[in-house]
Amino acid sequence: MRALSAAMLRELLIFFRYPGWVVSVVVWPVLFPAAYIFLARALAGPDPRAQAAQALGTPDYVGYILIGTLLWMWVNTTLWTIGSALRKEQLGGTLESNWLAPQPRAALLFGAALAHAVVVLWMVAVATAAFTLVYGLKVRAPAESALLFLANVPWVYGLGLLFASLVVWAKEANGMVHAVRSVFLIFCGMSFPVAVMPGWMQAVGRALPLTHGIDALRMAALAGAGWREVAPELAWLLVWGAALSVCGFLAFAFTDRRMRELGTTGTY
Amino acid sequence: MAMNEASAAIVVHHLRKDFPRRAQGPFWRRRGPTSPFPAVRDVTFEVRPGEIFGLLGPNGAGKSTTIRVIATLLLPTGGRAYVAGYDVVRHPASVRRRLGAVLTGDRSLYWKLTGRENLRYFAALYDVAPARTAGRVESLLGEFGLAEKADELVERYSTGMKQRLAIARSLLADPPVLVLDEPTVGLDPQSALGVRSLIRRIAAEGRTVLITTHYMEEADELCDRVGIIDGGRIVALDTPENLKRSLDRTTVVRLWTTGGDGRLREGLGRVPGVLRVSLREAAEPGRPSEATVTGEGLRRRVAELVAAALAAGAEVERVAIDEPTLEDVFLHLTGRGFDR
Numbered sequence A: 001m002r003a004l005s006a007a008m009l010r011e012l013l014i015f016f017r018y019p020g021w022v023v024s025v026v027v028w029p030v031l032f033p034a035a036y037i038f039l040a041r042a043l044a045g046p047d048p049r050a051q052a053a054q055a056l057g058t059p060d061y062v063g064y065i066l067i068g069t070l071l072w073m074w075v076n077t078t079l080w081t082i083g084s085a086l087r088k089e090q091l092g093g094t095l096e097s098n099w100l101a102p103q104p105r106a107a108l109l110f111g112a113a114l115a116h117a118v119v120v121l122w123m124v125a126v127a128t129a130a131f132t133l134v135y136g137l138k139v140r141a142p143a144e145s146a147l148l149f150l151a152n153v154p155w156v157y158g159l160g161l162l163f164a165s166l167v168v169w170a171k172e173a174n175g176m177v178h179a180v181r182s183v184f185l186i187f188c189g190m191s192f193p194v195a196v197m198p199g200w201m202q203a204v205g206r207a208l209p210l211t212h213g214i215d216a217l218r219m220a221a222l223a224g225a226g227w228r229e230v231a232p233e234l235a236w237l238l239v240w241g242a243a244l245s246v247c248g249f250l251a252f253a254f255t256d257r258r259m260r261e262l263g264t265t266g267t268y
Numbered sequence B: 001m002a003m004n005e006a007s008a009a010i011v012v013h014h015l016r017k018d019f020p021r022r023a024q025g026p027f028w029r030r031r032g033p034t035s036p037f038p039a040v041r042d043v044t045f046e047v048r049p050g051e052i053f054g055l056l057g058p059n060g061a062g063k064s065t066t067i068r069v070i071a072t073l074l075l076p077t078g079g080r081a082y083v084a085g086y087d088v089v090r091h092p093a094s095v096r097r098r099l100g101a102v103l104t105g106d107r108s109l110y111w112k113l114t115g116r117e118n119l120r121y122f123a124a125l126y127d128v129a130p131a132r133t134a135g136r137v138e139s140l141l142g143e144f145g146l147a148e149k150a151d152e153l154v155e156r157y158s159t160g161m162k163q164r165l166a167i168a169r170s171l172l173a174d175p176p177v178l179v180l181d182e183p184t185v186g187l188d189p190q191s192a193l194g195v196r197s198l199i200r201r202i203a204a205e206g207r208t209v210l211i212t213t214h215y216m217e218e219a220d221e222l223c224d225r226v227g228i229i230d231g232g233r234i235v236a237l238d239t240p241e242n243l244k245r246s247l248d249r250t251t252v253v254r255l256w257t258t259g260g261d262g263r264l265r266e267g268l269g270r271v272p273g274v275l276r277v278s279l280r281e282a283a284e285p286g287r288p289s290e291a292t293v294t295g296e297g298l299r300r301r302v303a304e305l306v307a308a309a310l311a312a313g314a315e316v317e318r319v320a321i322d323e324p325t326l327e328d329v330f331l332h333l334t335g336r337g338f339d340r
């Protein structure tokens, strides 16, 4: 536990030593959705809200886009930061000094993930506040929305853990992160309804957890849906969460052992 | 079971470590499995409590591989290793709790944290009680001459300071055993001197220290006992004095020559009593190259050695008759010099 919180504190300290990152976490979530919101306005004709109600199932097209982009950005930053966490420490040389300590090695990675979660929560808070002020967002079922948001934690960080191990073997994160985040960007209905895609793409999209995370949050925050209505989505998220966490953990255990066989903890 | 793994601080018993050979080239052209590369073939030694033990060998001898197995970062292919009686493969957590290690020197620290933050972080990882952490961190900072710069980011430290901080980090949990991989490599002479006297002080506190080095003088001056390692094998193990004494009846004659042809080595080798000749080429053209001749009774054969050099077309700049150094011991055992 102490190792976990120490690792988290360490990551936060380092995070705040890079002003550029700090600023981008505040600015990016507010700016990124604007591209889609303006496109929606341009295409929707004289009454965007009426058009949205027809096409998206809710008049609140702004909220619709904000929820999609926020969740996607979360996945995106997780892939970048947690995904490259092990590799970064391997390159920097601190992986060995951490692993020399009498601590479960996964705890150190979880600590970094926790630090990331803290930053993300902050990002969500800033974004929600900004969206409310700038775009007039109204969240209808706040408690349900918050819990649904958190229901994404297992699969998002499970995926991050899995990525952390894969990146160690692939030696660089860029290619893999770009591939995976593009899949999520296109297939998961971040800024449009999944139903507008061709059939096979819809099938892919429906299988992915992000699609359900976005859907569930839209239902709760925009349409005020209760637990019963979002239950299937929630179940899907948790199943993915369990599966990805197990995969992530196994991949990490395998990587740990393999690195000790190959002697790659300190080399690159 | 091996020797007295309970009473010795570190025991390494017939250690072997094979690495798969790295395939080169684009992945679609890499072939199937090739024969593994033995970085450590057969290493056996034992470090007694409280001593400074040196593993001395040239680059690629297998020093770092050995020390990484001891530090639980590498799984051995064969053999055993124990730290304070604990098997490094079966009880790695117990080993890590008793072992301080500096393997990558300055790279083992977070450069974006200050010295104090680094120590506090690692203190938590080493389960130093929260109430004791501040005191321990401050006393180490003071002891290692880092108190003034404690609140500066490590990236602004000199290499010598980073190395001292790395050693301080390894001592946070007050471990009885310390392993250091080439602790003075890359340091200027002044900082290297500082680090060496630190290591002496650490050992004087009753800790056991294992260092690796490819500096002969360092091993000679610092270590109570030295294991000479070459090609993944221990080729000699004793106190520096005994190692040098093993060449007692041997004399070392050095000749510095310029010019000459390829027959120098051959000519010197034909002088009676000569056991080995090794040549070190001049660092820059025009400077003399150095021939080290070891053998028995060579004091009486100096004239013949000079004659042999002249016969090979060389001009003799200087001749010296020396006490054997550890380098000569290495030369004698392996027939090769240390490439520096």
Ligand SMILES: Nc1ncnc2c1ncn2[C@@H]1O[C@H](COP(=O)(O)OP(=O)(O)O)[C@@H](O)[C@H]1O
Binding pocket: A262, A263, A264, A267, B019, B020, B022, B037, B038, B039, B057, B058, B059, B060, B061, B062, B063, B064, B065, B066
């Ligand atoms: N992780 C590794 N994978 C493959 N070969 C390695 C690895 N680590 C070391 N080697 C090889 O093993 C040999 C011994 O290396 P090392 O133990 O680092 O030597 P030293 O520390 O004495 O210079 C070298 O030839 C080196 O190239």
Ligand SMILES: [Mg+2]
Binding pocket: B060, B063, B064, B065, B181, B182
């Ligand atoms: Mg080495």
